[in-house]
Amino acid sequence: MAGDLVNLLADLKEQEALKVVKDRLAKGEDAFKILEDARKGMEVVGKRFAESRYFIPDLVYSGEILKAVSELVKPKLTKEAGTKKLGKVVFGTVAGDIHDIGKDIVVFMLDVNGFEVHDLGVDVPVQKFVDKIKETGAPVVGLSGFLTLAFDSMKQTIEAIKGAGLRDKVKIMIGGGQITEEVRKYTGADAYGKDAMAGVSLAQKWIAG
């Protein structure tokens, strides 16, 4: 039974997955356990994406299914589902750039891999990154950008983090279609991720390692 939901979600069977959730809720099963199965299903999705068996549409669709599952389950939750998170990551698309697809994918992958992600959205002003790092004490920062103009915004954001005396408290990764090692050097970031999984590996290395 429990395996059903995990597999149905992993295989992106939306209607069947939602039916199982409804049935289990109707039988009075603990909502938290259902959500936990859904989370396990998402882990499989993430794994398949990392193995290039799933692609961006699969991630987007799995996110939609999870959202629908959560909506069914949430009213029955007695307490906030408190799975222990691996660590905090502050994430956003830098100032001037309004692209979100790449950022959303990395945020999603970090989330399903157990990180607590503070997603600041797109076109994020430099100060907002600094404030959020102070507020959360997150040890990892992710800066996303698609356009070449993002290079300067990334550089300015990292300089502002340094100016606020936070540079030695955080590791900073950058990513986006145009990002290369050259760009990383230019911006002063610690590393860049070629794809979403590289971002997850970096966060794991920096937080767990």
Next chain:
Amino acid sequence: MAKEWADMTPDEKQEALIARWMAPKDPQIKDAIQMKKLPDRVPVFVAPSFFPAYHAGITPYDAMYDYEKCAKAFRDFVFEFAPDGNLGAYVPGPGKFFEILDYKLYSWPGHGVAKEQSYQANEGEYMTADEYDAFIEDPSNYFTHSYLPRVFGKLDGFQMLPVLTGIVEIYGVAGNFIPFALPPVQATYQALFEAGAEALKWAGAMGGFNAEVITAGFPLIAAGFTKAPFDFVGDTLRGTRGVMLDMYRCPDKLQEAMERLVPIMIKMGVGTCMMNGHPIIFMPLHKGADGFLSDEQFKKFYWPTFRKVMMGLIEEGVIPMPAAEGSWNTRLEVMSDLPKGKTMWMIDNSDIFKAKKRAIRFVSPGHATGGEGLRQKTRRRMCPGRRLHRE
């Protein structure tokens, strides 16, 4: 006597369009496209996005609001770098025009993004998933009444317009015209008059640029553009997220809408080429790139209607110039299923060696004459194509 257009073969049509085109200073462009003989060198041109503006020391805002400055920047760029062809000065577009119509699909310099930056697309579900039927039934009517008012704030009066195909016979016909007496509709038409005048002003500057640059020996590379149906739906109607979900939730509707778009996209490309006496049509490709779809999804949803559009263009002698923005390495094999000498590609970040290998296989002696059932390979690196402006 010259043959009538309708009696010509696709090859003859292509030759006729090429002949009507600004006689290329460098016939190598024609050779590179047709692949009947190898050119001595690869013709080179650049899709420069806003580079000419930056290079001239003006901002993208200046380029969008001062048409003369824009034309001069692009003119100087062409004369300085002397490419084998040019793509016109159309990238910046008329800022004032977008303002007049309250265009929402893009944020542009000084209007949502900084004056020093390029415009950027605001993706959204401008068409909802339950509107596929309305779109499929009558795309023009759907555009008029639903889509255009959503992407242009000032066109909301269009929602009140009559269905034009209802204007038949004498009885009741006047009733259809009542909406034109209503203030919101009149306001929309007022905005349209202003926008039209602004577009004309911009076109004047572009025309001057084209005349000067083409006469100097830098032919315009494309007459205009058309799109792959999957991108048409994904870029501007349903958005990336929307079109991706539709592949799972309503794949048949998505397919039907794309099929509906095939003749429309062909007509858009052919019409532009005929009007301008030009053989080449630009096709910016976005959502079929590596990773954006699985191989299976690419073969099922992206490629078939994209290929149909290209084949329809080719049938009319038009040369599709797809710009495969991003990396398309996993698609090269599938995309090589096209007739020889009929297309021209920008390959952006795709592996240049893999792409070239296809071209070599294509022109190797054993394949040179082509033949029934032979998988034809056309892949030319015409230019170090950079993505133009989005995604």
